[in-house]
Structures are given as structure tokens and as C-alpha cells.
Amino acid sequence: MWRRWIYSLRARLRALLHPRRSDRELNDELSFHLAMETRDNVARGMSQTEAARRARMNFGGVQQLKESLREERSIPWFDHLRQDVTFAIRMIFRTKVVSLAVIVTFALGIGANTAIFSLINGVLLSPLPYDSPDRIVTVEPFWTNGGGPNAVSSAPDFRDWRERNHTFEYMAFHAGREVRIVANGTPIFANVQLVTPDFFQVFGVRPFSGRVWAETEERRPLAVVGYSWASGQFGEAAAAIGETIEAVGQAAEIVGVAPPAFTYPGSTDIWMSSALVPGSSSRGGHNYFVVGKLKANVAIEEARADMRTIASQLEQEYPENRFKSVAITPMLDNLTGRARTTLWLLFGTVIAVMLIACVNVAHLQLARAASRGREMAVRAAIGGGPGRLTRQVLTENVVLGFVGCLVGLVFGWVTLKAFLAMAPAEIPRLNEVHIDARVLLFTLAVTALCSLLFGVGPARRAARSDVSSGLRHQTARSTVRGIAPRVRSTLVMVEVALSLVLLVASGLLLRSFVRLSQVDLGFTTERVLVTTTSYPVVGPAGAAAATAFYRDLIAQLRTLPGVRRAAGMMTMPFDTLRANSGYSIDGGPYSRDGQPLIADIQVVTPGYFDTVNTPFRAGRDFDDGDLAGRPQVAIINERLAREEFGAGSPLGRIIQTGLTPDTRKGMRIIGVVADARERSPETPPRPEIFVPYLQHPGPGSRLTILTQTALDPGALTGSIREAARMLNPSVPIRFSTMDEVLTKALAYPRFRTTLVAAFGLLAGLLALIGIYSVLSYLVAEQTPEVGVRLALGALRRDIFKRVIGASMRLVCGGLIVGLVLSLIAAKAIETLLFAVSARDPMTIGVVIALIAVTALVASSIPALRAASVDPLVALRDE
Amino acid sequence: MSKPPDLMQGTLDLLLLKIIGLAPQHGWAIGQRLRQVSSEDLQVSDGSLYPALHKLELAGWIEAEWKTSELGKRAKFYSLTPAGRRRLEQETEHWRRVSSAITRVLRLTEV
Numbered sequence: 001m002w003r004r005w006i007y008s009l010r011a012r013l014r015a016l017l018h019p020r021r022s023d024r025e026l027n028d029e030l031s032f033h034l035a036m037e038t039r040d041n042v043a044r045g046m047s048q049t050e051a052a053r054r055a056r057m058n059f060g061g062v063q064q065l066k067e068s069l070r071e072e073r074s075i076p077w078f079d080h081l082r083q084d085v086t087f088a089i090r091m092i093f094r095t096k097v098v099s100l101a102v103i104v105t106f107a108l109g110i111g112a113n114t115a116i117f118s119l120i121n122g123v124l125l126s127p128l129p130y131d132s133p134d135r136i137v138t139v140e141p142f143w144t145n146g147g148g149p150n151a152v153s154s155a156p157d158f159r160d161w162r163e164r165n166h167t168f169e170y171m172a173f174h175a176g177r178e179v180r181i182v183a184n185g186t187p188i189f190a191n192v193q194l195v196t197p198d199f200f201q202v203f204g205v206r207p208f209s210g211r212v213w214a215e216t217e218e219r220r221p222l223a224v225v226g227y228s229w230a231s232g233q234f235g236e237a238a239a240a241i242g243e244t245i246e247a248v249g250q251a252a253e254i255v256g257v258a259p260p261a262f263t264y265p266g267s268t269d270i271w272m273s274s275a276l277v278p279g280s281s282s283r284g285g286h287n288y289f290v291v292g293k294l295k296a297n298v299a300i301e302e303a304r305a306d307m308r309t310i311a312s313q314l315e316q317e318y319p320e321n322r323f324k325s326v327a328i329t330p331m332l333d334n335l336t337g338r339a340r341t342t343l344w345l346l347f348g349t350v351i352a353v354m355l356i357a358c359v360n361v362a363h364l365q366l367a368r369a370a371s372r373g374r375e376m377a378v379r380a381a382i383g384g385g386p387g388r389l390t391r392q393v394l395t396e397n398v399v400l401g402f403v404g405c406l407v408g409l410v411f412g413w414v415t416l417k418a419f420l421a422m423a424p425a426e427i428p429r430l431n432e433v434h435i436d437a438r439v440l441l442f443t444l445a446v447t448a449l450c451s452l453l454f455g456v457g458p459a460r461r462a463a464r465s466d467v468s469s470g471l472r473h474q475t476a477r478s479t480v481r482g483i484a485p486r487v488r489s490t491l492v493m494v495e496v497a498l499s500l501v502l503l504v505a506s507g508l509l510l511r512s513f514v515r516l517s518q519v520d521l522g523f524t525t526e527r528v529l530v531t532t533t534s535y536p537v538v539g540p541a542g543a544a545a546a547t548a549f550y551r552d553l554i555a556q557l558r559t560l561p562g563v564r565r566a567a568g569m570m571t572m573p574f575d576t577l578r579a580n581s582g583y584s585i586d587g588g589p590y591s592r593d594g595q596p597l598i599a600d601i602q603v604v605t606p607g608y609f610d611t612v613n614t615p616f617r618a619g620r621d622f623d624d625g626d627l628a629g630r631p632q633v634a635i636i637n638e639r640l641a642r643e644e645f646g647a648g649s650p651l652g653r654i655i656q657t658g659l660t661p662d663t664r665k666g667m668r669i670i671g672v673v674a675d676a677r678e679r680s681p682e683t684p685p686r687p688e689i690f691v692p693y694l695q696h697p698g699p700g701s702r703l704t705i706l707t708q709t710a711l712d713p714g715a716l717t718g719s720i721r722e723a724a725r726m727l728n729p730s731v732p733i734r735f736s737t738m739d740e741v742l743t744k745a746l747a748y749p750r751f752r753t754t755l756v757a758a759f760g761l762l763a764g765l766l767a768l769i770g771i772y773s774v775l776s777y778l779v780a781e782q783t784p785e786v787g788v789r790l791a792l793g794a795l796r797r798d799i800f801k802r803v804i805g806a807s808m809r810l811v812c813g814g815l816i817v818g819l820v821l822s823l824i825a826a827k828a829i830e831t832l833l834f835a836v837s838a839r840d841p842m843t844i845g846v847v848i849a850l851i852a853v854t855a856l857v858a859s860s861i862p863a864l865r866a867a868s869v870d871p872l873v874a875l876r877d878e
Numbered sequence: 879m880s881k882p883p884d885l886m887q888g889t890l891d892l893l894l895l896k897i898i899g900l901a902p903q904h905g906w907a908i909g910q911r912l913r914q915v916s917s918e919d920l921q922v923s924d925g926s927l928y929p930a931l932h933k934l935e936l937a938g939w940i941e942a943e944w945k946t947s948e949l950g951k952r953a954k955f956y957s958l959t960p961a962g963r964r965r966l967e968q969e970t971e972h973w974r975r976v977s978s979a980i981t982r983v984l985r986l987t988e989v
Binding site for chain 2: 003004005006007008009010011012015025028029030032033035036037058059060061064065068069
């Protein structure tokens with residue numbers, strides 16, 4: 001049946017698109033008919049003229065027929081639409097200022113929405129660029145005794161999960177970091193991941209060039225390299241095949257190049273093959289990220305049940321696995337978990353901005369509708385039905401809306417570029433953020449919705465004008481009086497309420513951010529140079545060589561002019577991957593009240609605490625005598641000391657951890673240092689154990705060197721690089737400063753605070769403009785009334801008070817509604833706040849005062865204008 | 879009754895579809911043919927013929943094509959679309975049912 005529509009559509013389109021041709025065809029058809037009829041008549045014996053006359057007579061009114069056929073062909077609504085659009089464009093040009101205001105307001109709202117929706121679309125909504133992305137999941141240990149999920153798993157657990165499950169098609173692990181590698185004979189840093197054979201199968205990666213390895217492959221190290229890394233290193237990606245790189249103490253042959261889009265996890269440069277079952281047999285050593293692909297048609301709940309069963313078996317079999325269950329998360333959720341709240345918060349913000357923009361547009365349209373009361377009355381008087389008039393005004397709104405949409409898209413594109421430039425690197429998938437078809441569709445839908453939703457009211461208002469009074473009154477605007485003020489008042493209140501919500505949210509985030517920036521980290525970030533190195537470690541002897549390298553380097557650095565102190569540490573502050581371990585005191589249990597005792601573990605060199613200005617509360621620092629063969633020692637932080645020893649002295653007590661056989665025997669506590677926020681500025685300090693690097697050569701073989709400098713840290717990089725090169729030329733070296741590390745750690749809250757605050761200000765500004773324009777309008781409308789009052793003896797002061805009073809009543813109404821709304825909204829962003837209550841009275845008070853004062857100023861201008869009305873002029877106008 | 883009876887609503891469409899279904903024709907010939915076949919019993923004025931044809935064309939039942947006619951002039955020839963052909967079958971069937979039902983009713987005699 002649909003084919004009929006094609007024929008029908010073709011016929012209609014022909015009439016629509018070629019009106020002149022179809023007119024000509026109509027003429028031809030009818031004149032052909034007449035010619036045939038004439039010929040017939042001649043054949044019947046009539047003269048030529050008579051025959052033609054009879055033919056025409058027989059036919060009836062040719063012109064009328066043509067007219068009716070033409071009407072048949074045309075589509076009336078289309079013609080009306082064309083008229084409306086033409087007229088709308090003319091009207092828009094005639095009221096340039098208002099139109100421009102509408103377009104700009106709309107464009108601001110649309111632009112903000114487009115930019116934020118692009119982010120949401122690219123990061124949260126669009127599927128991951130892998131094969132069957134919805135089947136890819138992460139598998140993590142989950143501590144059922146309150147510890148929650150743990151990102152990394154142990155090797156034996158992974159092996160058992162992989163062998164015993166029935167729901168996974170593939171399961172693989174990856175583990176890695178930025179390390180030193182040698183490529184083309186040069187030592188450089190690269191992001192290297194050790195991965196098991198199934199890793200590429202999980203994602204369905206088809207290599208750009210070469211191949212990926214399979215499980216059956218021979219046991220020599222192989223590598224697959226990233227496309228952009230390979231292009232950078234070898235000029236051309238495919239040229240990498242067959243080359244050998246040296247990493248983590250092994251030489252590996254490059255057998256494949258990953259496609260450009262594949263860099264998981266993060267921005268990996270090199271994937272190295274790892275034995276399926278790594279050497280580690282410790283179920284407590286959690287080092288591996290596990291990813292998996294569910295079998296087709298296996299629901300995630302089935303996989304969860306399956307894995308939980310395995311986990312409880314393991315809990316029975318191994319005491320270390322007590323309380324250890326498994327959490328399975330869709331990879332998209334896992335990747336975007338942290339960005340989610342921020343992005344939805346931003347989305348909520350821009351929607352509120354859009355609402356305020358729409359309310360302003362509605363104001364402007366109402367004002368315009370009012371000023372066109374007379375025009376509408378004339379139209380209605382000469383036969384324009386309310387439906388037709390509504391549609392015409394609505395068309396104007398839609399045309400304005402779409403122009404605003406176009407401008408808004410440009411604005412949104414620019415804004416998006418700016419967002420992407422300042423967005424923290426932790427937001428995943430930013431390279432997948434584009435203004436694509438879905439974004440355009442969203443923008444169009446928002447535009448259509450807003451211009452209709454906020455246009456129908458003013459349009460109907462305009463069309464409903466009273467013909468007789470509209471024509472009778474001299475002033476153009478008087479007809480809409482009486483009804484509009486109530487609508488306008490509501491709009492003002494809505495605006496005030498919404499902007500209060502946004503400004504309170506901005507205020508809370510700003511205050512949080514200020515608190516966060518000023519939080520006592522427990523270590524200094526000023527003038528501390530961070531030197532990142534990566535020493536190639538092969539075997540136990542390699543670890544010793546590495547430790548020696550760091551000992552010598554630090555000693556060298558201390559002699560450099562401009563260096564005040566220097567030391568090394570294993571895990572940099574704010575690194576997401578941190579070592580932790582269970583502990584016990586004086587040979588006691590590793591748990592208390594059923595809760596395991598867990599502390600962060602940090603490996604440092606002597607002098608670390610001085611270098612970052614972390615004060616000692618008791619005891620001493622490590623020294624060069626704390627060597628491998630000597631009694632094991634440890635320094636604990638204040639929190640651990642308080643929790644374990646209360647007011648008593650921890651010095652000389654013994655603490656055990658599961659770290660190494662030596663530490664299991666126990667370490668003597670020799671010092672207590674102040675707490676430090678090493679995990680993140682937001683996270684309160686946790687119990688922490690510091691151990692000396694010389695007693696832990698394994699972790700001590702990859703240290704980051706911190707140097708406290710007297711002057712600008714950047715000035716020292718040359719001499720430090722030289723010192724390191726003298727010791728070992730094959731160690732790559734890189735610099736940053738502790739301040740930069742901190743800035744990076746604050747990038748997320750800074751990003752969201754800046755954006756929400758910017759949108760909050762935009763919203764506030766729009767609302768202010770709205771209040772001002774409504775009041776100006778109302779005052780202008782009431783000028784004649786004011787004239788009468790003045791003429792009857794009212795004081796100008798009273799007039800002023802009246803206007804201000806009216807405006808403040810609206811503002812107060814809006815503030816009350818907004819207060820309730822913002823208490824709800826603040827609850828929603830509570831998790832993003834730091835050291836600020838969601839009901840922080842200070843923030844709320846300041847915002848309310850700010851809105852009230854600016855509203856007062858905005859309304860005093862029209863109020864002054866009203867008070868300075870010349871009664872004579874005002875009355876004459878009437 | 880000297881005047882031919884008015885065509886029932888919708889019947890004209892059926893007749894036109896039928897005639898066009900026999901062979902693609904132009905408007906004048908369709909009118910002529912209708913008159914001939916019905917022995918002048920069914921008169922369709924030219925004023926209603928063309929609107930009806932155009933309506934059928936816009937509805938997609940028939941399509942039009944410009945061809946050279948017997949006069950050597952270009953004329954608009956109408957032919958059935960596949961949908962129009964099906965429509966004709968359905969309408970014919972429908973007409974048969976309705977007319978036979980009417981006939982049965984009219985045959986009733988007083989008891």
C-alpha cells in the first residue's frame with residue numbers, strides 16, 4: 001500500500017514545487033479537451049466558430065474550473081505557512097531590538113545545552129567503541145565487611161574465577177603503569193600494560209597491522225603497540241612490526257599494532273604478553289585489573305550470581321579470602337562512574353539556564369504581543385480567526401527560535417571546545433565527544449519544544465485581544481492590560497526561584513573549592529620539584545642496583561646549590577594506585593570487632609618528612625643505618641597511633657604487616673608523623689605505615705625524587721638531569737612540581753565549580769534582565785494611571801515605593817520558592833561538597849542578599865522613571 | 879425522466895478507475911467513453927470530470943503522463959497505478975455486493 005503514497009507524494013510534490021508548470025499543464029489539458037470537443041462538433045457539421053463556442057459552453061466556466069482544480073492541487077496549510085514565515089521574518093526585522101534580544105537569550109541557553117549535552121552524549125550515552133560493548137564488564141573483589149569494592153584482584157583469585165565460571169566468554173587481566181622502556185636504543189617513558197592472552201578478545205580488537213597473540217602462543221614475550229605511539233616512534237605505524245622493545249626487564253618482539261581508537265586502559269602505548277598465571281601466589285597481593293566479556297545472552301545478574309558462588313567457595317577454601325566477594329560492573333559504568341555526577345549536575349544547571357532563558361523570551365514575546373494589540377485587533381476585525389492569529393504569532397516564535405538555535409549551535413561549539421580544553425584528564429572518553437547527529441537532534445528538539453511551549457501562551461494572548469477595545473484605544477498597547485500582569489509576575493517568580501537554586505549550588509561548590517584549596521594537606525607543595533625516573537630492574541640484584549642509584553642520586557642532589565632538601569618516595573600523593581596491607585600490633589590479631597585492620601603503605605627514604613615539611617609528633621626519622629640486614633623499623637602516622645595506642649606511646653612497639661616475610665615478623669615503631677592527605681585533598685587521612693626504602697629493595701627500586709628548593713624549582717632541572725645522567729645514562733627522567741601535582745588533583749572540582757558558577761552567573765544575569773524588563777514594561781503600562789494619581793495629589797515618593805514594593809513582593813515570592821527548591825537541589829550535590837554543609841546558612845544568606853539587592857537596583861530604575869512621570873504628558877497620551 | 883439520474887457518491891471514482899483500467903486515456907476520451915458505454919444514461923459534466931481525475935491522481939490511484947495524442951497535440955494520459963488496480967478490484971467487489979443487496983431488497987413484494 002505504501003507505493004500508493006509514493007505516487008501520491010510525487011503528484012503533490014510536483015504541484016508544490018513547480019506551481020507554474022502545473023498551471024501550464026492544467027491549461028494544456030483543458031485546451032486539449034476543448035480542441036477535441038471542437039473537432040467532434042465540426043465532424044457533426046458545425047462551423048468552426050460555432051463548434052468552438054459550443055465546446056466552451058458545454059464545458060461550463062473554464063476559469064472557475066481552473067481555479068477549483070488549482071485549489072485542489074495546493075496544500076492550504078503550506079501556503080499559510082509560507083505566508084506566516086514570510087510575515088514573521090518581516091515582523092522580526094521590524095522589531096529588531098526585541099528580536100535580537102530573543103535570539104541572543106535563546107542562543108545562550110541553546111549553546112550551553114548543546115555543549116553540555118555533547119559531553120553527556122560522548123561520555124555517558126554513546127556505547128564504548130568496542131565489539132558488543134554491553135557485554136564487557138569489570139570484575140573486582142568486593143569486601144563484604146564494609147571495605148567495598150577493590151579495583152585490583154590477586155593473581156590466584158583471577159585464575160580461579162577464570163577457570164570456574166560458566167558465564168564469561170573471555171576473562172583477562174591487565175596491570176601496568178608508566179615505566180622505562182628502550183625502543184630504538186633510547187630509554188624513554190611509555191605506558192606499558194601486562195595483559196593475558198584473552199585481553200584483546202574481550203574488546204574484539206582487530207589489529208591495525210600484524211596480529212595479537214593467542215593463548216597457545218610460545219612463552220616468549222610479545223608486544224602489541226598503540227597506533228599513535230608506533231607512528232611517533234617508527235614514523236609509520238606498520239613499521240613497528242618485527243622491532244624489539246625492552247621493557248620490565250624483558251626484550252619483547254612487536255607483533256601487532258592496535259587500531260588508532262584502541263588505547264584501553266587509559267592511553268596505553270604498549271601491551272606486553274603476560275603469563276596466564278603470574279608467579280605471585282599471594283591471595284592478599286591485589287595487583288591486577290580484571291576485565292571480561294560475558295557470553296552472548298548472559299544477563300549481568302547471572303554472571304554476578306555465578307561469580308558470587310565462586311567467591312564463596314574461595315572463602316571456604318582460603319582463610320585469606322574471608323569477606324572477599326566479587327563485584328561485576330558494566331565497563332561503561334565503571335569508566336564513567338566518577339564523571340557521572342558532575343556531568344548530570346552540569347546538565348541540570350544548563351537546563352535551569354535554558355528555562356530562565358525561555359522565561360525571558362516569553363517576557364519579551366508577551367511585551368511584543370501587548371504592543372501589537374492594535375495590529376491584532378485590526379487583523380481580527382477583518383476576519384483573522386483566533387487559530388490563524390495564534391499560528392501566525394507562533395510562527396514568529398519558531399522562526400526566532402530556530403535562528404537562536406543556529407546561533408546557539410555556533411556558541412555551543414565554541415563553548416564545547418573551551419570545556420574540552422579545560423576538562424580534567426580524568427573525565428574518560430573526552431576524545432569521543434563531538435557534536436554529532438544525536439546532539440543536533442537534541443538541540444532541535446529543545447528548540448522546538450521551548451519555542452512552542454513558551455510561545456503558545458504569548459501567541460494566544462496576542463490572538464485573544466478584544467477587538468472593540470483594541471480598535472477604540474489610541475495607544476497601541478492598552479488591550480492586553482489586566483490579564484498579563486499575573487502571568488508576568490509568575491514568570492518573574494520562576495526566574496528568581498531558578499536563579500536562586502543555581503546560585504546557591506554555585507555558592508556551595510565555590511565555598512567547597514575554596515575550603516579544598518586551603519585544606520591542610522599535611523605536606524608542603526611549595527617549591528618542591530618532582531623528579532620521576534624509572535630504573536630498569538632485573539632480578540634481586542637489579543633491585544639492589546636501583547636502590548643504590550637512588551641513594552647516590554639523592555646524595556648528589558643534596559650537594560647541588562639551590563637544593564635545600566631531597567628525598568624519595570614510592571607512591572606520589574594523589575596517585576590512584578596505592579599499596580595497602582592488613583596490620584597487627586605486638587603479634588595481636590589482624591582484625592578488631594570483625595573489621596580487618598588496614599593501613600596504607602608508603603616507602604620513603606630518610607629525609608622525606610623534612611623535605612615535604614611533615615612534622616614529627618614523636619620519635620625519629622629513618623637514617624642510613626636502617627639497612628636490609630638490620631632490625632625492621634617503621635614510622636606510623638598520627639591517626640594510626642591514635643587508633644591503636646590512644647594516649648600511650650607507640651614508640652618501641654612492634655607492628656606487623658603482610659607485606660613481606662620480614663614485616664610479618666614485625667617492625668619496631670620508631671616515629672610518629674602528622675597525618676597527610678595523600679589519597680586526595682578530599683579524603684581524610686587514613687592509617688598509614690612508612691617503611692625505609694633500604695629495607696624494602698623491591699618497592700624501593702622505583703622512587704620519585706622530591707627536592708625542596710630555595711628558589712624556583714624549575715631552575716634546577718638541568719643540573720639534576722646532568723647528575724642522573726652521570727650516574728646512569730639509561731634512566732629516563734622527567735620533571736614536574738608538587739604544585740602541578742596538586743593542581744591536577746584539584747582539576748575535577750575546579751572544572752565543575754567553574755562551570756556551575758559560570759552557568760549560575762549567566763542564569764542570575766538573565767533573571768536580572770528579566771526582572772528589569774518586566775518592571776520597565778509594567779511601569780510604562782501604568783504611566784497613565786501614575787499620571788492620574790500624581791494629578792490627584794499622590795507624592796512621587798509614594799509612587800516610587802509602590803513600584804519597588806510590587807517588585808520586591810515578586811522577588812520575595814520567588815526567593816521563598818527558590819529556597820525550598822535549593823534545599824532539595826543541594827541535597828543532590830551533597831557528595832560533591834567538601835567541608836561545607838548542603839544547608840550552609842552563610843552561602844544561602846549571601847545568595848539571597850545578592851539577589852535581593854541586585855533586584856532592588858534593577859527595579860529602582862523603572863521605579864524612578866515612574867516617579868518622574870509628568871502628569872500632563874501622561875494624561876495627554878491617554 | 880429525461881434527466882439522467884445523479885451518480886451516487888463515490889461511484890464516479892469507480893467508473894473512472896474502470897475506464898482508465900481498460901486502457902490509458904486522456905480526459906476527453908474518458909468522458910466520451912463513459913457516455914458511450916452507458917448509452918448516455920450516465921452524464922458526467924466536464925466540470926466534475928477533471929476535478930475527479932485530479933483527485934484520483936493526488937490520491938495515488940492513477941498517474942498521469944504527457945503523450946502525443948491522435949490530434950498530434952500533447953495530451954495528458956491517465957493510467958492506473960498498481961494501488962489503483964487493487965482499489966478497482968475492491969471497489970468493484972464492493973459495488974457488486976451492495977447492488978445485489980439493493981436488488982434483493984427491491985425484489986421484495988408485499989405479503
